[in-house]
Amino acid sequence: MDTAVDVEALTVRRGRATVFSGLHLQVRSGAVTGVLGPSGCGKTTLLRSIVGVQKVAAGEVTVLGEPAGDRTLRSRVAYATQGSAVYADLTVRQNLRYFAAVLGLHGSAARQVVERTVTRVGLGEQADRLVSGLSGGQAGRVSLAVALLGDPQLLVLDEPTVGLDPVLRAELWELFRSLADAGVTLIVSSHVMDEALRCDRLLLLRQGQLIADTTPDGLLSSTGTHDPEAAFLALVRAEPGAA
Numbered sequence: 397m398d399t400a401v402d403v404e405a406l407t408v409r410r411g412r413a414t415v416f417s418g419l420h421l422q423v424r425s426g427a428v429t430g431v432l433g434p435s436g437c438g439k440t441t442l443l444r445s446i447v448g449v450q451k452v453a454a455g456e457v458t459v460l461g462e463p464a465g466d467r468t469l470r471s472r473v474a475y476a477t478q479g480s481a482v483y484a485d486l487t488v489r490q491n492l493r494y495f496a497a498v499l500g501l502h503g504s505a506a507r508q509v510v511e512r513t514v515t516r517v518g519l520g521e522q523a524d525r526l527v528s529g530l531s532g533g534q535a536g537r538v539s540l541a542v543a544l545l546g547d548p549q550l551l552v553l554d555e556p557t558v559g560l561d562p563v564l565r566a567e568l569w570e571l572f573r574s575l576a577d578a579g580v581t582l583i584v585s586s587h588v589m590d591e592a593l594r595c596d597r598l599l600l601l602r603q604g605q606l607i608a609d610t611t612p613d614g615l616l617s618s619t620g621t622h623d624p625e626a627a628f629l630a631l632v633r634a635e636p637g638a639a
Contacts, residue, residue, distance in 0.1 A: 398425040400550055400581040401446055406455035408441055415441045416604050418455070423583060423597070428576045430595035431585040432628075437601040439585040440478065443554050446583065447475040460549060471499070473550045474543035478558065482538045484528040488519050491527060495542045509545060517541045518567055533559035537568075550581045557586065569594045592624035600628060607631050 401423035408415040415438050423429045423446075431439050444450035445457050448465020457464035460472055482491045492513060496506040514523050517537045527535055540556055553572075557565045569591070572582050576596070584595070592598050593612045600608040600615075608615060608631055616622065619630040 399423065400425040400460060401583070402456075402458040403442075403445070404456045404458075406442075406445060406457060407453040408438075408445060408450060409453045410441075414604065416445075419604075419606060421599055421606055421609060423581065423599075425581050426576060426579050427596035428572055428582045428584060428594070429597045429599060430592055431583060431599045431601065432589060432592055432624075433587065433601035435587055438604045439587075439601060440554055442601070443475070443552050443583065443585055447473055447552050449475075471546055472548055473552065474546060474548035475552045476536075476539045476543040476554065476556060478536075478554045482527055482535070482542060485526065487524050487526055488514065488530075488538050488541070489523045491538060492541055492545065496545055499546045501545070513541045513544050516544060516571060518564065531559070533561075533564060536560075537564075540568075548580065550583070551575065553582065553584045555585050555587070557588070557591065565591075589624040589628055600631065602632060602635075607635065 399422050403419055403421045406416050406419040431442060433439055441450060445452055446459060446464055448469070459469055462469055483494070486494065489510060492510040493506060496510055501509055514520055517540050519534065519537055519541065522530060522534055527538055530538070536556060536559065540553065543551060557568055560568065572584065576582055592615065595612060598608065598610050598612060598615055599606060610618065612624070615624065615627045619627040621627040621630055
């Protein structure tokens with residue numbers, strides 16, 4: 397297996413609370429890996445550790461062969477956070493032109509990349525609207541568009557489908573699949589368990605513990621269930637000490 401991310405003995409503390417203690421996991425290259433679990437289980441902390449913006453107490457996170465957060469990864473790894481990371485007083489197109497310039501794209505090359513990206517995330521009709529006037533789901537897609545500008549090798553997305561209607565969610569997952577088919581590695585977090593079936597690989601978290609590293613089919617077959625939510629509950633109940 398070609399490994400894009402290798403997490404070894406990761407320990408993260410927040411104040412007196414321990415989020416992770418000796419966490420181990422790997423993420424395969426060129427696939428969509430879902431990080432799933434309830435709110436507060438550590439999904440965002442794990443993603444922040446992978447992109448190198450989380451303070452860690454111990455352990456190592458290797459990304460594309462380099463330490464997480466290494467300067468050489470800046471153009472190879474893109475991160476879209478839960479909250480909008482764009483300028484509310486600019487239009488969608490203006491935001492993308494600004495961030496394209498930050499990446500060193502100018503002139504016709506920048507314009508082509510911006511227009512292609514606007515179309516990819518389904519914001520063509522909103523391209524000249526201020527971000528402040530968009531819905532939460534649309535603003536999230538602007539952040540996703542910014543992340544896609546540099547054609548990253550690894551795309552880390554923190555709950556990108558929150559606030560989207562079922563049609564837009566399906567369209568975004570089609571985009572994620574096309575990116576993976578083109579060789580991009582995607583890590584997508586979600587607390588919506590039915591999105592597990594859209595992933596190639598699943599990392600299921602609960603209270604800072606990795607309770608499953610499997611495939612969608614493997615998750616269902618190992619628990620004898622027919623939907624991801626029931627499978628997750630079955631895994632929880634099977635844990636030592638569970639009632």
